[in-house]
Amino acid sequence: MPPRPRIADVADIAGVSRTTVSHALSGRRPVSDEAKAKVIAAVKELDYRANQLAVNLRLQRTQTIAFVMPDITNPFYPMVARGVQDTIRDAGYQVVVCSTDGDPVREAAFLSDMVSRAVDGLIIDLFRTPAHAVEALVGKHTPAVMLGPMKAPPIGDRVHGDDRVSVAEATRHLLRSGRTRIAFAGGPPGIGPGGIRQSGYEDALLGAGVAVDRKLVISADYTRDGVRVAVEAALADGLDVDGIVCANDLGAIGALDALRAHGRSVPDDVAVIGFDDIDAAALVHPALTTIDNRAYEKGTVCGRLLLQRISGELDGPFRDIIVPGSLVVRDSA
Template identity: 40%
Template sequence: MRTRTGSSPTIETIARHAGVSTASVSRVLRGLGGLPETVKKVQAAAAELGYVPNAMARSLRGGQSRQVTFAMPDIGNPVYVAMMRHIQATAGAAGYRLLLHSTQADPVEELAALRALADRHSDGLILCPIRVTPAHLDELGRAAAPVVVIGSLPEDLAVDSVRADSVTGAELAVRHLADTGRRRIGLLNGPADTVPGAARHQGYERALAACGLRYDDALTASGRFDAQSGEEAARRLLDRVPDLDALFCANDLIAVGALRALRSTGRTVPQDVAVVGVDNTDLAEACWPALTSVDLGAHERGRLAAELLLSRLGDEVQAPVSRLAVQPRLIVRESCGASAAHADQVGGPSQHKEIP
């Protein structure tokens, strides 16, 4: 029996017929075993549906595709491009091709990328979600192939991860602005219900308190993690708080939008308003004035995630779960100036210093 005339059954149809998960079907069909009852159900369903193993897939060395997937929220965001370059370099050196999946931060797309591992088109997945829902945790816990998450996960979930210390990064940025004499420091954030959005907000509040500055909701605005949203949020904030003297932006794209808004409203940077971004992407050096930005180690996170995935695909399948954290650095450039009182002295060729 076949699912329809002329078509071969898929792992999904076998799973439905057998009443088991696609991950279980994948393991049984790859010869990795499982519970005896599950193996019998899968084998019976496969035989009844007329499943024929793919000869090309069987011929691949070790039954592997020699491909790994990187699923990221936005392929146009420079921070994910930086990750991708280092994932590709690391995977390529080990003989793997890299497949890209731009999810647009849609949980449905991210869950689909996890479920697609059962099809064995990819040997493993590096997933970079900006929200982690219970459905994500459920799929991660039963993934049919190794997964590494770039982001934070619950400690009791047996999945490797690499994260940035975004809260400390936000603190570095806001403390620096306060140290240079800024007192009306605004926050331009992405969606507050995302992991990075929540971390930026937490670090912003902590730093204000540490510097003796009062938190005020009126000094914050949020939108998306892109330049257009950054410009719109900056305009709203400047209309509401005309005496704003600094902006901490949740990423470099938002900061680019903020710089546009400041120029169009006749404010100079850093003389009138100092600006700090996050991610230290190539955009930071390309801006004028060059953008001070928190480096969250996108390159390093990409490389470490690829190394963890390759270790799972190699000899360390049963190794303990790895939880790696990359420490932030503040890269100070002209968009902050030397201080609020002497910002007009900053100029000339782009220069920067690092604050660990």
């Protein structure tokens, strides 16, 4: 089994120098038709493909962008990833995905590692690493886009939804149907997107002249089981509730589990609203009313932004792009 052919092998067979092979293949300098033909013949004969490692080192780029996300098994992220990949593929880029489980150690490790691997761009969705720490990890050489509503100072463009507005709208949807004891089930305080979504919930309540009752704010995490347990505990505790706005769909599904376990019917006794509109939202029973988080579109926006930053087509101040969500009314509310 022969080793992979190198450019020198091609040059030997074609009877020209390595330089000429390089120029013939890249077209960056003119090469006579005769030489070009010989090079192409040699390439075909050897099945030569350039070693990208060498190209990367010389050019200091990798045609790779990294996507650092909290959880690859949360369907929102694969959908974003697909949007990213569909957008950058034609430009010759690949995407490497890094699932951190929201662990700050792993978040930092991935970020640092990707930078030293010289990825050309980063898409970052962090749970527990504060913005100022990101700056130290990533530096200023690598274009980055922050996915989600991370607080300033950003080190790159941001693309996010108008979560606060969307959740307010969802909450008003419940208020309009006459609900008055509306709870919010989110993640741990200050972690992930729950905080800003909770603000939207409070906006709507206050706008309707309803006081925010601390007992109605349930803090859990963003998993099905976590929210199920938290809601069950609240119900067992005698919580008086006729609607639950959840920080994400997985959590909302957990809330459905809990309500079913306590014999409450949805939406008659308690209405439930999620966030994300993952595929499963339409599958559960009753089908989940939720907010479409536009995962695929966000992916394409991130991809385009990065491509533009890399090419220099876009520079100057960081942009802040909002991909608005929209309420999808199904059966649960």
